[in-house]
Amino acid sequence: MLKVGVIGTGMIGQDHIRRMTTVLAGVRVTAVSDVDTAVAASVGARTGARVHSLGVDLINDPEVDAVVVCSWGPTHEQYVLAAIDAGKPVFCEKPLATTQEACLRIIDAEVVVGRRLVQVGYMRRYDGEYRALKAALGRGVIGSPLMMHCTHRNASVPAFYEKEMAITDTAVHEIDMVRWLFDDEVAAVRVLVPRRSRNGGELQDPLMLLLEMSSGVLVDVEISVNIRYGYDIRGEVVGENGTAALGNASPVTVRHAGTDSRPVPADWRERFLRAYDVEFQEWIDSLSAGGQPVGPSAWDGYAAAVVSDAGVAALRTGDRVPVVLADRPKLYAAEVAA
Ligand SMILES: NC(=O)C1=CN([C@@H]2O[C@H](COP(=O)(O)OP(=O)(O)OC[C@H]3O[C@@H](n4cnc5c(N)ncnc54)[C@H](O)[C@@H]3O)[C@@H](O)[C@H]2O)C=CC1
Numbered sequence: 001m002l003k004v005g006v007i008g009t010g011m012i013g014q015d016h017i018r019r020m021t022t023v024l025a026g027v028r029v030t031a032v033s034d035v036d037t038a039v040a041a042s043v044g045a046r047t048g049a050r051v052h053s054l055g056v057d058l059i060n061d062p063e064v065d066a067v068v069v070c071s072w073g074p075t076h077e078q079y080v081l082a083a084i085d086a087g088k089p090v091f092c093e094k095p096l097a098t099t100q101e102a103c104l105r106i107i108d109a110e111v112v113v114g115r116r117l118v119q120v121g122y123m124r125r126y127d128g129e130y131r132a133l134k135a136a137l138g139r140g141v142i143g144s145p146l147m148m149h150c151t152h153r154n155a156s157v158p159a160f161y162e163k164e165m166a167i168t169d170t171a172v173h174e175i176d177m178v179r180w181l182f183d184d185e186v187a188a189v190r191v192l193v194p195r196r197s198r199n200g201g202e203l204q205d206p207l208m209l210l211l212e213m214s215s216g217v218l219v220d221v222e223i224s225v226n227i228r229y230g231y232d233i234r235g236e237v238v239g240e241n242g243t244a245a246l247g248n249a250s251p252v253t254v255r256h257a258g259t260d261s262r263p264v265p266a267d268w269r270e271r272f273l274r275a276y277d278v279e280f281q282e283w284i285d286s287l288s289a290g291g292q293p294v295g296p297s298a299w300d301g302y303a304a305a306v307v308s309d310a311g312v313a314a315l316r317t318g319d320r321v322p323v324v325l326a327d328r329p330k331l332y333a334a335e336v337a338a
């Protein structure tokens with residue numbers, strides 16, 4: 001039984017605690033921590049996990065074999081580094097860290113240890129539809145991929161959401177996904193700024209990202225974060241001889257009174273429910289036999305951060321910004337294909 005401590009008991013932290021407590025096998029949540037001590041205490045009371053007021057005490061708790069970090073992005077680096085220092089596996093929600101420099105510090109620490117301890121929460125790699133899309137490309141029937149159209153829509157975002165977060169917090173999922181889907185790196189980024197939606201107040205919403213893959217595949221990504229009607233994730237690859245698109249995650253279509261309608265998920269917890277389950281079960285299974293995590297690594301977290309930094313620069317300047325990655329340490333050989 002893997003004993004897990006969770007730092008950050010907000011929205012996704014509580015959702016992951018729920019799945020580890022009531023859905024998945026071979027895991028027990030033994031400790032929780034949050035700067036909001038009231039929320040951590042209520043989660044502790046509900047689950048029986050012990051409550052630490054400091055995340056670092058949770059990491060060093062002997063009743064914690066592995067750590068899950070679900071606090072805000074800027075706090076990830078300190079906890080991931082502390083977990084590496086304690087020699088404990090750490091699952092860190094995306095982004096791994098909010099700058100590429102911070103991601104490199106994590107990579108350096110892991111390379112010194114000489115084995116993988118870090119996994120990053122890029123859950124689309126575990127989604128049935130994305131896996132089917134990758135398998136369809138692998139069969140080759142549509143020929144070589146040439147372009148991909150992506151849509152990433154949120155019903156709304158919290159008040160603290162800033163314009164760069166459309167890239168660093170939202171589009172970062174597509175950035176990771178296309179690296180994995182095409183087994184290729186992003187070579188350059190452009191950002192186009194359309195007319196602004198009144199739903200977003202001062203926020204520049206929507207945005208359009210153009211990602212150039214090193215193979216020449218061009219990916220467009222619509223980011224709309226105040227679309228109101230629900231959480232909508234789409235993707236279609238255009239190949240030489242055909243197209244391959246994500247299916248429709250909706251469980252039912254209702255035709256009635258001259259309409260044809262499907263429910264739209266409210267947010268990511270609903271749309272990616274099964275993907276998170278598979279992601280965590282595979283993580284737990286990989287560690288249970290004393291092994292290393294095999295999912296998205298610190299290198300993947302770093303590569304996504306470099307592309308996302310280029311996206312932020314492209315948003316500020318309007319320029320096409322090339323992506324330049326550091327040399328990949330041997331520890332992460334052939335990582336994109338994982
Ligand atoms: N993979 C995915 O689809 C998703 C990933 N996320 C990621 O999960 C993380 C958390 O997001 P949410 O749960 O939506 O945010 P949230 O605001 O609901 O929860 C974050 C929690 O972290 C706590 N916290 C902040 N600083 C802390 C610190 N220094 N130490 C301990 N706790 C601290 C806050 O008090 C709060 O309870 C973010 O990195 C976000 O990008 C969030 C939603 C979906």
Ligand SMILES: O=C1[C@@H](O)[C@H](O)[C@@H](O)[C@H](O)[C@H]1O
Pocket residue numbers: 154169170173225268
């Ligand atoms: O990761 C997530 C959030 O943090 C982010 O804010 C949303 O835009 C994404 O859709 C969601 O998957």
